[in-house]
Each structure stands twice: as structure tokens, then as C-alpha cells.
Amino acid sequence: MVHIAKGAHPAEGAPVPKGGPGRPRSEAVQQAIIEGVLRLVDEGVPLTELSIERIARTAGVGKATIYRRWDGREALFVDVLRAFEEPDQELPGVSMRDDLVCLLEGLRRRGLTMRSSALLHNVFAQMKALPKLWEAYHTTVIDPRRRLTLDVLRRGAANGELRTDVDLEMANDLLVGPMLLRTVMRPEAPLDDDLAERIVDTVLEGLRP
Amino acid sequence: MVHIAKGAHPAEGAPVPKGGPGRPRSEAVQQAIIEGVLRLVDEGVPLTELSIERIARTAGVGKATIYRRWDGREALFVDVLRAFEEPDQELPGVSMRDDLVCLLEGLRRRGLTMRSSALLHNVFAQMKALPKLWEAYHTTVIDPRRRLTLDVLRRGAANGELRTDVDLEMANDLLVGPMLLRTVMRPEAPLDDDLAERIVDTVLEGLRP
DNA sequence: CCAATACGAGACGGTCTCGTATCGAAATAG
DNA sequence: CTATTTCGATACGAGACCGTCTCGTATTGG
Incomplete structure (x- = not known):
């Protein structure tokens, strides 16, 4: 059968x-x-x-x-x-910085189509009531993207584009968090074209003078 | 009557x-x-x-x-x-860095009590269906906290603790985003005691070697 | 042609919630 | 004491949805 x-x-x-x-x-x-x-x-x-x-x-x-x-x-x-769900993203792969911009840009575009964020909010809201749905969201959406980002960061650390004393998980969250904040949690926020670039460059550079 | x-x-x-x-x-x-x-x-x-x-x-x-x-x-x-909702937070007010840590620590503690994040998820999920609730969440929770953070950042910029060429809104999101990512969007993530400190210090310092 | 399955439509009895109304008891002001 | 209002409880008819089942029709393999 x-x-x-x-x-x-x-x-x-x-x-x-x-x-x-x-x-x-x-x-x-x-x-x-x-x-x-x-x-x-x-x-x-x-x-x-x-x-x-x-x-x-x-x-x-x-x-x-x-x-x-x-x-x-x-x-x-x-x-x-x-x-x-869409197929996985293609990365240019020339520099860590450009790859990161590319990944965040993918998140931004996703946030612009209301479908995905509406779906996301519902999955969050029901993560206890519908555990299988929550698990499916993890395995098909979150985890692949996260793995991709961590790979980029790992390569960056090997190439000297990234501090080696920073936890990769932490670095990932510092980059992804701000973009998700704007796309998912603040629907009225503008999502300018250069947002991904600005986040990546500012996080890499730091906020100190 | x-x-x-x-x-x-x-x-x-x-x-x-x-x-x-x-x-x-x-x-x-x-x-x-x-x-x-x-x-x-x-x-x-x-x-x-x-x-x-x-x-x-x-x-x-x-x-x-x-x-x-x-x-x-x-x-x-x-x-x-x-x-x-709890009353507004008290800040030590000695340095921008310490104030930021204090603010993020407030977010972390809030995330540890499941109540607030469950409530948050529901408010998000129903932001279209219950617009008055969404508005109330903004005015009583998000906006005050946001104003507080922007004040801290403004003082930091004036004191030379912060680059002056960075948008304050952007700086706010870079700090708040990672914490909300862990507290709200990744319920299985550990919220270690030093998380607020690590986020603030890493964002201030930057990710480049 | 024939057996088997899927299709849209909807009937069926059951459960749940809705918003309103009514009850007797309790609490308060004058 | 009396008038008034709130209390928990519950009855009420209306209506949505549940999951199953049965129509009559359509579409496949043998």
C-alpha cells in the first residue's frame, strides 16, 4: 500500500x-x-x-x-x-556581511506579506493548545533558517570577519531579533529597503563611539 | 441613570x-x-x-x-x-550602560513569568479582531517602556556613551529585539541571569574582531 | 457495464455559548 | 423598616459547530 x-x-x-x-x-x-x-x-x-x-x-x-x-x-x-513554506534561500557566499544582509532581507520581505506574520502570530498564540503545529513550525520554518544563519556566522568566525569570543547563538539573536521585532511585533513600523543593511552594519560595528 | x-x-x-x-x-x-x-x-x-x-x-x-x-x-x-501591568521601572541612572541592562533585565524577568508572554501572544494574534485591546496594549505597555529606553539612549548620546550617527530608534531595536526574541518568540530558550548584561555589552561593542 | 470511491449538500442529535430574565438572599442608604 | 441594588444560580430560546451519515452525482479501474 x-x-x-x-x-x-x-x-x-x-x-x-x-x-x-x-x-x-x-x-x-x-x-x-x-x-x-x-x-x-x-x-x-x-x-x-x-x-x-x-x-x-x-x-x-x-x-x-x-x-x-x-x-x-x-x-x-x-x-x-x-x-x-518557500524553498530555502540562496546565499551569495562572498562575505559574511553580505550573506547576513541577504538573510535579514529575506525576513524583511517575509514580513511584508501579511500572510506569514498573521500565520506566525496564530501559531504563537496556540503553541500550547496545538503543540504539533508549534513543532511543525519549528522544524519547517525556524530551524532551517537558524541553521543557515549559524553556518554563515561560523564561516565568518573562521575568516576573521567575526569576533571569536562571542557565542554564535548570541550573535544570531542580535541580528535576527531586531528584524523580527519590526516585522512581527510592530506591524506599523516601516520596513525600509535598507533596513537589513543598516541592522547588520550597526550590529557589526557596535554602538559605542 | x-x-x-x-x-x-x-x-x-x-x-x-x-x-x-x-x-x-x-x-x-x-x-x-x-x-x-x-x-x-x-x-x-x-x-x-x-x-x-x-x-x-x-x-x-x-x-x-x-x-x-x-x-x-x-x-x-x-x-x-x-x-x-506593573508600575514603571526605576533606573539607577548612573550610566547609560547600566540603565540599559536594567531595562533589559526587566524584560527578561517579565518573560520568565509566563503570564505576560501568553497574554502578549494572544494580543498579537487578535490584533485585528480586537483592535481596542491592541491599542490598549500599546498605550499601557509598549509605549511607556519605549519612551523610557529612548530617554536613556538620548542621555547616553549626550554623554558620549553612544555613537551620535546612529538612529535612536534603531539602537533601541538592536537592544530590545534580541531580548524579546528569546523571551517571547523562543519559549524554550534559557534566560540566564547575565543575559541582559551580555546583550547590552555585545551590542555596544559590536561583532567585528 | 460494474464495483468502488470522491464529490457537494445537508440532515441529524448533541454540546456549547450567547445575552436576557428571574429567583431568593444579602448588603446598603435614608 | 423600606427601597434599591448586587450577589450566585439557573432557566430560556436562538444559533453555531461538532462528527457521522445519507443522499444523488461524478469519476475512476477492471
């Missing part, structure tokens, strides 16, 4: 059709459901107000069609999260 | 008793309700799942008692927010 879990991820929780006879599940329906959830989320509807019925109405889909594919709301949300 | 408001805040939304005859409202009940909401919030219950009925049950109170005092959930949440 071949389990074609949704996306490229196996064993996602809901029973899955055998290869056998019968009408196959529509990929368009799958997309319509996920897209419907995303639309509701960035209209500002909290995840807890997303009932299965409402999702079905929004997607123009029968309730049973959703229950057929997912175990419940949380499993659906996990798939929504994955569907929304 | 005279419409006054509850707490020390005028015009809060719900009708309020005259001074006249009749049994006065119990202050203990007010506290029990607000305390009940806080308890539910830091048990991880999202604000959208806080029904009036559930709050009443938790507080051991009749529903009518809540409807008598507040217009609805949002007005109640605003009062909960205010009740939870």
Missing part, C-alpha cells in the same frame, strides 16, 4: 486512499481547502475561530471531504503551514 | 452604578473575574475560547455579574491587561 500523504510528507495522520478503483481525490480540492484557510487567516480570523464548517463553506467544499483527508483541525493546519 | 466607568479609567464602556442606595459592587468579585481570566490565559487557553460563561465558572460568579460590569469580552480584556 502506497501512502501518498499530502505534500511530500509521509504519515500525516489521516487515512489515505488505496491505489485501487474508485474516483481519485481531487488535487484541486486539496488546494482549495488549504488556500481557504490561508485566506481566512490573513483576513485576521484567529485559528480558534476556524471551524471545519467555516473552512468547508469558504472552500466551497463538503465537510466530509475535509474529514476524509485530515484527522482534525490541527493536522490540517500543519499541512497549511507546509504548503505555505 | 448616570453612566460612570469602572476602575480609574473613565468611559470604559459599561454602565456603572450610581452612588445611591442598594448593595454596592464587590471589589473582591472584580478581582476574582480578572484573576480568573489571567489564570485561564496562562494555562494556554486562547482568548477566543474564553467565553463569558467559562470565565464566570472559573471565577465562581454569575454571568449577569460580568455583563453588569462590562460591555463584552473585549472591554473585559482591556481591564485585565491594565490590572496586570
